[in-house]
Amino acid sequence: MQRIVRYFTTIGVVLVSISSANAEDTTSLTHIPLVTLKKLDGTPITTHELLSDRSGPVVLDFWATWCKPCIQELSTLADLYHEWKKLTGVRIVAISIDDARNSKKVAPFIRGRRWEFDVYLDENADLKRALNINEIPHTFVLNRHGQIVYQHKSFAPGDEDLLWEAIKKAAE
Amino acid sequence: MTSDLRLSTIIRVALSLILILSERTFAQLPQGWRADLQLDAQSYTPDSAINAPAVREKVLAQGFFNILYSTERLRMGLRYEAYFNPLLGIDPRYEGNGIPYRFVQYLGDRFDVTIGNSYEQFGSGMIFRTYEERSLGVDNSLDGIRLKVRPLGGVQVTALFGKQRAFFGLGPGIIRAADLNVELHQLRWNDELLFTLPFALELGGSIVSKYQPAADPILHLPENVFAYATRLSLTTEQWNVYAEWAYKINDPHQTNNNSFNPGNGFYFSTSFSGEGVGLLLAAKRIDNMDFRSDRGAIGNVLTINFLPPLTKVHTYRLFTLYPYATQPYGEFGVQGELTFSLARGSWLGGPYGTTVTVNYARVQSIDSSKIDQFTYRATWKPGNVLFYQDFNVEIQRTWSRSLKTTLTVVALAYNKDVIEVKTGYGTISPLAFVLESQYKINTSSALRIELSHMHVNGDMGNWAFALLEYTPTSNVYLTVFDEWNYGNPEHEKRYHYPSISVTYVTGGTRVAIGYAKQRAGILCVGGVCRLVPASNGFSLNLSSTL
Numbered sequence: 001m002q003r004i005v006r007y008f009t010t011i012g013v014v015l016v017s018i019s020s021a022n023a024e025d026t027t028s029l030t031h032i033p034l035v036t037l038k039k040l041d042g043t044p045i046t047t048h049e050l051l052s053d054r055s056g057p058v059v060l061d062f063w064a065t066w067c068k069p070c071i072q073e074l075s076t077l078a079d080l081y082h083e084w085k086k087l088t089g090v091r092i093v094a095i096s097i098d099d100a101r102n103s104k105k106v107a108p109f110i111r112g113r114r115w116e117f118d119v120y121l122d123e124n125a126d127l128k129r130a131l132n133i134n135e136i137p138h139t140f141v142l143n144r145h146g147q148i149v150y151q152h153k154s155f156a157p158g159d160e161d162l163l164w165e166a167i168k169k170a171a172e
Numbered sequence: 173m174t175s176d177l178r179l180s181t182i183i184r185v186a187l188s189l190i191l192i193l194s195e196r197t198f199a200q201l202p203q204g205w206r207a208d209l210q211l212d213a214q215s216y217t218p219d220s221a222i223n224a225p226a227v228r229e230k231v232l233a234q235g236f237f238n239i240l241y242s243t244e245r246l247r248m249g250l251r252y253e254a255y256f257n258p259l260l261g262i263d264p265r266y267e268g269n270g271i272p273y274r275f276v277q278y279l280g281d282r283f284d285v286t287i288g289n290s291y292e293q294f295g296s297g298m299i300f301r302t303y304e305e306r307s308l309g310v311d312n313s314l315d316g317i318r319l320k321v322r323p324l325g326g327v328q329v330t331a332l333f334g335k336q337r338a339f340f341g342l343g344p345g346i347i348r349a350a351d352l353n354v355e356l357h358q359l360r361w362n363d364e365l366l367f368t369l370p371f372a373l374e375l376g377g378s379i380v381s382k383y384q385p386a387a388d389p390i391l392h393l394p395e396n397v398f399a400y401a402t403r404l405s406l407t408t409e410q411w412n413v414y415a416e417w418a419y420k421i422n423d424p425h426q427t428n429n430n431s432f433n434p435g436n437g438f439y440f441s442t443s444f445s446g447e448g449v450g451l452l453l454a455a456k457r458i459d460n461m462d463f464r465s466d467r468g469a470i471g472n473v474l475t476i477n478f479l480p481p482l483t484k485v486h487t488y489r490l491f492t493l494y495p496y497a498t499q500p501y502g503e504f505g506v507q508g509e510l511t512f513s514l515a516r517g518s519w520l521g522g523p524y525g526t527t528v529t530v531n532y533a534r535v536q537s538i539d540s541s542k543i544d545q546f547t548y549r550a551t552w553k554p555g556n557v558l559f560y561q562d563f564n565v566e567i568q569r570t571w572s573r574s575l576k577t578t579l580t581v582v583a584l585a586y587n588k589d590v591i592e593v594k595t596g597y598g599t600i601s602p603l604a605f606v607l608e609s610q611y612k613i614n615t616s617s618a619l620r621i622e623l624s625h626m627h628v629n630g631d632m633g634n635w636a637f638a639l640l641e642y643t644p645t646s647n648v649y650l651t652v653f654d655e656w657n658y659g660n661p662e663h664e665k666r667y668h669y670p671s672i673s674v675t676y677v678t679g680g681t682r683v684a685i686g687y688a689k690q691r692a693g694i695l696c697v698g699g700v701c702r703l704v705p706a707s708n709g710f711s712l713n714l715s716s717t718l
Binding site for chain 1: 412448614615
């Protein structure tokens with residue numbers, strides 16, 4: 001048992017030191033690939049159409065109605081969205097990967113919570129796969145040129161501050 | 173190799189990978205390239221108390237590396253997978269390695285074509301859906317050719333043929349399928365709308381044909397099995413109505429006990445989405461719709477269609493003891509879900525608002541009577557056997573900028589005999605609650621506490637669950653939880669199932685190392701489940717989007 005505790009303590013110390021040295025990660029400056037999603041009314045929309053408005057940075061947030069950390073993240077962002085939008089012009093786009101079991105729930109789910117994000121359906125995970133996402137929540141920030149400048153997976157309270165820093169940088 | 177050496181090897185590998193992946197330069201792939209990888213490894217210690225079996229290899233590991241290249245018009249990719257050997261619960265036929273997924277896709281203005289493996293869904297998937305869910309070991313991608321044509325605005329035709337993936341090979345059946353989707357409100361000719369509608373109206377129809385040679389000396393099995401489906405979706409600013417009907421000719425196979433009945437499915441839903449209020453009502457009837465590209469396949473293997481249950485997906489740990497899985501041979505289900513927000517600043521809503529979700533689902537048999545060994549007569553009435561019922565309420569409240577809580581109460585009726593194909597258990601009625609609190613200590617650290625209790629008359633008795641998750645910096649999660657079957661009628665089986673883990677997240681990379689004594693159960697993602705056997709051991713999980 002002591003050995004186990006020692007292993008975990010060592011791992012914890014190493015991880016904390018790595019994290020403080022590398023708190024922010026950037027990804028290659030690639031664009032979002034061309035994939036067809038669905039609007040909440042079922043109408044297809046391509047990612048190019050969806051991201052054609054380049055007036056400000058865009059947050060792409062992959063989530064599902066059954067994903068608790070995703071809901072925590074989006075409800076946190078919902079509280080901050082107005083202020084962030086006013087300051088940087090950012091647009092938050094929530095991409096639901098709910099399959100046919102839950103995709104019809106998405107519209108009442110978000111309107112019932114008064115979330116004001118643009119929400120699209122990726123029912124068979126085509127965009128999720130095209131962006132090599134393994135787990136949700138997974139968040140990307142795109143700059144005005146549509147390039148990915150930040151990504152983050154999982155959510156813990158405080159991650160919204162890192163996201164905000166990335167948004168401000170992307171808005172410059 | 174001793175277990176300590178194995179453990180230290182796993183940890184060394186994990187730390188090396190963290191250090192490598194933390195390097196910013198590694199994450200910068202050339203323009204147009206994207207990749208991801210995942211590695212899951214687990215050590216297994218036999219534990220007869222919880223029925224954790226001995227594993228000869230001691231450590232099992234599996235993973236994949238996926239790489240894609242995209243330009244404006246062209247996309248290509250492949251995935252290397254390795255299972256040495258598959259984790260317990262994953263089909264052992266995955267043992268081995270190879271490149272079971274590779275494709276090239278050309279994207280034109282009016283058409284696109286994919287050669288190789290593709291994932292596709294027609295409508296809600298009632299007669300056709302190829303998809304992957306790696307955590308469940310599900311991948312039924314179609315290896316062949318897919319063509320999508322958009323002859324005019326608002327119209328799309330999809331046609332494809334090929335064979336489905338089965339582990340590192342292909343299934344025996346050939347699939348030919350086509351789908352037509354028409355958005356009447358978007359019909360365009362030369363970029364001009366043909367007519368204007370005050371609502372969005374979408375119509376669709378699809379056909380699927382499966383061919384598999386038949387050589388049964390007794391039964392006259394159809395070698396070509398045909399299925400079709402039609403659908404309609406009507407959406408206004410606040411309302412949506414969706415209906416889908418599917419039919420499949422007789423398709424005797426192993427999992428439907430060689431039934432010669434044709435299959436059919438019907439799904440209907442309507443939803444209302446107003447400011448602060450959302451309502452969904454849905455009904456579904458399924459009769460003999462299990463559809464596979466191999467008559468002998470069982471489990472999640474070589475499924476052509478997707479039949480998710482019409483019930484809520486519960487993700488809290490204790491609730492996963494009693495999940496529902498669709499009974500494709502016949503079920504009738506209804507579901508209603510109401511979501512509403514209590515206004516901020518109101519007495520009930522509090523200063524930061526409160527959201528309430530009320531969900532009810534009920535699934536029962538279809539009314540049917542046996543005619544002979546191979547056929548039965550079914551009516552549209554619901555049958556008398558209750559399979560599953562779920563009434564649950566969830567209240568989420570934000571108390572301050574630092575504190576959020578969620579209270580969930582769930583009352584289930586779970587027909588264990590039907591759902592788990594067992595005898596003598598009957599219907600179990602668990603009653604459970606979860607209180608989850610999340611407290612943000614400062615900008616980078618947080619605490620999450622989850623307390624659950626499940627009262628169960630019969631079966632394994634009562635359960636309690638407690639979880640503590642501390643996030644000292646936003647990149648590190650320290651998680652400890654324990655499941656305790658304190659009410660097991662057999663006193664000597666009142667086991668604890670503890671778990672401890674450390675998770676490190678940076679950008680698109682996540683690494684978790686942990687130890688857990690895990691109970692046997694069913695793991696479900698989306699609408700599909702797999703059995704997870706009991707285990708006792710250390711685990712390493714790494715996933716990274718590069």
